[in-house]
Amino acid sequence: MIQSGNNVFTLNGISISNTKGRLRLKYSGLRYGKAIYKELVNQIKEIYYINHVEINSITETILVKYDEVDDTENISDLIEVIDNVVEGFSLDIYKNYVEEKNNELKGKYDTEEASSKKLLARLVFNGTVMLGTKIFGSAPVIPTGKIYDKFLTVPALASLGLTSPLFKTAWDGLVDTKRPNADFLTVTSILASLMLGNSISALTIIALSDIAEFMTAYTVEKTRSSIKDLLNLEHDTTWKIEKDGSINKCSIDKVRKDDLVVIHTGEKICVDGEVVDGEAIVDLSSVSGEYLPVIKKEKEKVFAGGLIKNGTITVKAEKVGDDTVISRIIDLVENSATQQAPIQKYADKFSNYLVPLNLLLSAVVYGVTRNTTKALNMLVIDYSCGIKLSTATAFSASINNSVKNGVLIKGGAFIEQLTLTDTIIFDKTGTITEGKPKIKDTYVDEKYTERELVRYACAAEESSSHPLSYCVLEYGKLLGIEIPKHGVIETVVGRGTYTDVDGEIVRVGNLKFMNENGIYPSKEAIDFASGSTPIYVSYGSDFIGVLSAFDKPRKNIKRAINMMRSNGINEVVMLTGDMKKQAKLVASKVNADSYRAELLPEDKADEILRMKSEGTGVIMVGDGINDAPALSYSNVGISLGSKSTDVAIETSDIVINADDPMMIPRVMGLSNKTMEIVKQNFALVIGINTVGLVLGATSNISVFWSAVMHNMSTIFVVGNSCRVLLDKSLKGVI
Known part of the structure; x- marks a missing residue:
């Protein structure tokens, strides 16, 4: 079994058909291993009593035909032998899964969210229309004397205009999921209000909804701004050769493809390109993970992020490096919906299932009471908006809090995963130790x-x-x-x-x-x-x-590990490429439960996959360079250190821009508090809206006050989530 975020691949065969000399096994996740099917088939065929193998990528099954010999009388033994072969390809299957999922998610969440400025403009317009209606009344713009005069008043037309974006999303929801969504419910309640001639109620529903969205959008925008401030720590410059042969220092964003740039000793390479002149010793550890610097000569490639240790080279730019890296990082974090927490996905799914309930309640209440106001109350008061926002706003506020304190969390999934893991793995050099022998x-x-x-x-x-x-x-x-x-x-x-x-x-x-x-x-x-x-x-x-x-252990590393144990970590493991004697000494100094030494980067990744296959939730802490495979395959990858590179920021799920290991248990503490607030939000939404539904069906409460009650629950949820912004866990204050 391999666990990836919210997904689990069972790499143990499940028998779905078994007849004489013929066995079909199902392996969940096998469809992601198409590239290795040929080799997998060949290896299974090497089992001497198997004479035929077929793989079906659609059903994720392996069909084997075998000779009936004594060794295969026990089917469980045969399955175990095939499982052993399939397990050898688990890393390849997982890599293909990650790549395919990343491609699927590109553009999935590209829909433009309303900015706080647009929402503020909607609120101002809405308020102006309501004020004008109170003063001048709401006569039809073009009186016809027919029933649709109710839709031709200024407030009615304003309501329809403000609601127009929801018509499309409501329709798309019906087409895609074959069920009404929250936007469908909002549109229905607004149209019903207009049909009853209560355009002020329609505007009120829209206004209160926009207030909640404004608070959410503002929180998200502040988070994005904080992320950009964290990543743009310095403005890169380089030396560019002009057309007249002169050399001028300029900002990297002014360098274009095919421009010639000169990089001197001690300077960072800011472009991807080819060396056209000169020779230099280049430290590429931040890019490729190569431990030793390499010599780069003419016609050889260099990459953004490398550091010139000695020499001078002229490079023909093929790609501006740092800007594209930073833009990818910001895009990844902004689209954190691609890394939704399990509880967030559950909330979205649960809230969508509740929408038909409101429609059913509306029909039942009208059938019993014949009161259109009470029926409309059932449409105005719904759980879906509040439940969705109960997770999204809390996670957004948590990410905002973290980036302001030098910690980059790439999505709500990793906040929740931190509270679910029980094992933490440390790299040694530069992570447990200072990296300064x-x-x-x-x-x-x-x-x-x-x-x-x-x-x-x-x-x-x-x-x-x-x-x-x-x-x-x-x-x-x-x-x-x-x-x-x-x-x-x-x-x-x-x-x-x-x-x-x-x-x-x-x-x-x-x-x-x-x-x-x-x-x-x-x-x-x-x-x-x-x-x-x-x-x-x-x-x-x-x-x-x-x-x-x-290389002595970092200050506070032992104390940090003890705090992690109090936060639910049961096992502390150290993985290193160093020799066993050194690993044993360091592991004993920090009270690690176990260690493995003399490992290559791919060995660390394999070790993490092995742990996850046993159902263990794994946090990996490394430097983000040579540990890149291990960081990406863990449930939560954490890069620790003020010298975190672009590779570290891209590979890790959480980047701590400080050398203090105490930040790890502090981030775990912030995650625990965030999840507590999410649970509180659920209780608020369900409690307030349930009371609202009961009052709406049994009392004479107006549509206006039903809308107020419903939207106040949403506003309470957003306000409660904003408490995370004030949390001081990352500052060491409890």
């Missing part, structure tokens, strides 16, 4: 001194951009070491660096690098380095010593 101790061969060890190490690391190089150089500065003259520094990927000092080769790197060059550190040196990141140093054929680097 420091030399904590040294081991030196008896023929050398510590200063000589550090002196030679600094020589081979001086121009390297590896994080461990920085900690070696920092340690050299601390000791006041003068770096000796040396030759060109060469890097061996995954091993270390080397250079020439006084005619001898200095090597700095891992144990494998030493052994490959005939240098074998002593057992004492290797034992000394256990539990830390060892940096071995040699000079010529001599082993000099080892520097022990350690």
